[in-house]
Amino acid sequence: MAAKPRLPRDGDEARHWPLYCPTMARTPLRTPAGSPESGLAARILRSRMWSPLKWIDGGDHIELRRFAGPARHAELLTTPLRIAHVTDLHVGRITPMAVQHAAVDMINAEKPDLVAITGDFVCHSQLYLDALAELIARYEAPVVCVLGNHDHWSGAEEVRRTLLGVGAGVLDNVHTTITLRGEALQLVGLDDAYTGHADWQRAVHGLRQDLPTLGLSHIAEEADHLWTAGVSLVLSGHTHAGQVTLARLNELALGRVIGHRYIHGVYGTRTEPRPRGAVYVGAGIGAAVVPLRIGERARREVTIFELGASVGSFEEHHDDQSPLPGRPPSERVQARRIQQVEDKQAKRDRKARKARGEPGDGR
Helix, strand or coil, X not given: CCCCCCCCCCCCCCCCCECCCCCCCCCCCCCCCCCHHHCHHHHHHCCXXXXXXXXXXXXXXXXXXXXXXXXXXXXXXXXXXXXXXXXXXXXXXXXXXHHHHHHHHHHHHHCCCEEEEECCCXXXXXXXXXXXXXXXXXXXXXXXXXXXXXXHHHCHHHHHHHHHHCCCEECCCEEEEEEECCEEEEEEECCCCCCXXXXXXXXXXXXXXXXXXXXXXXXXXXXXXXXXXXXXXXXXXXXXXXXXXXXXXXXHHHHHHHCCCCCCEEEECCCCCCCCCEEEECCCCCCCCCCCEECHHHCEEEEEXXXXXXXXXXCCCXXXXXXXXXXXXXXXXXXXXXXXXXXXXXXXXXXXXXXXXCCCCXX
């Protein structure tokens, strides 16, 4: 198998990066023997006999959802491009590796031109960085990604180094242009906004308006900024769709209580070339606390975007939807989030010094 070419990294000048996507036979998604979801109780809960509870899922079921790209991409692309989007892997003890591998197999079977991953690669620690590296290396298409809040909490430099080490491209508040099947695609990647690392103005500086552009941001609300710079489609994550979507409990918790404008799915518009755009919030693969997901919209998810296809040319999971009112975090909240990252890094530094037998700082 031909080696995957290196994707652009932070600091590289914008240029065309030739990419290659090898082919692979379709791999069926199976339930691993001995996994919790293979038990009788789980099968009964997911059966139609329990109609009110049929969307309870703590197992490995992954929804494959497919959407067309925005009208602007259809205008600018002569050859359609297939982009696979996955988010919030949270590689660690909460999410079985069998689930992680199933998601990769599902994406490889779709033969995408590019895989976009929008943050939260790890879950609370660096204990599973080797497992993360093995997982990312399984993708047969080139991988481009941005970091999320869990990556910064756990150690952004270590997560970034792991991703780069297996050939993934990490975009930290930069944009670049890649070439897929002879088509130029402009990529804009924002670092995590939740922990105060996003800089959209830096990322879009010098952005070309004559190329189809795809944005990546762990926090979906950054799309409001990117749209003004001509980024017509933004992929994001962070919310896990709320993990409980019955009776719109996810919108109540994440929208009214926390203040998110975008919870899960497509928001904005893909049918108007300008001036606005669309954002897609993925439901994610992993979990950071409990793996239970309740509701059809909450299920683990792999999403395929057919860039160059027009909305309405094939059946989609749902139409573009309206955002919630939303509420940006206060300065006090944002400062607390930034301090949290610094405190966690200081704790890791003290632990490393202790392991080396060096004197501590007295705290």
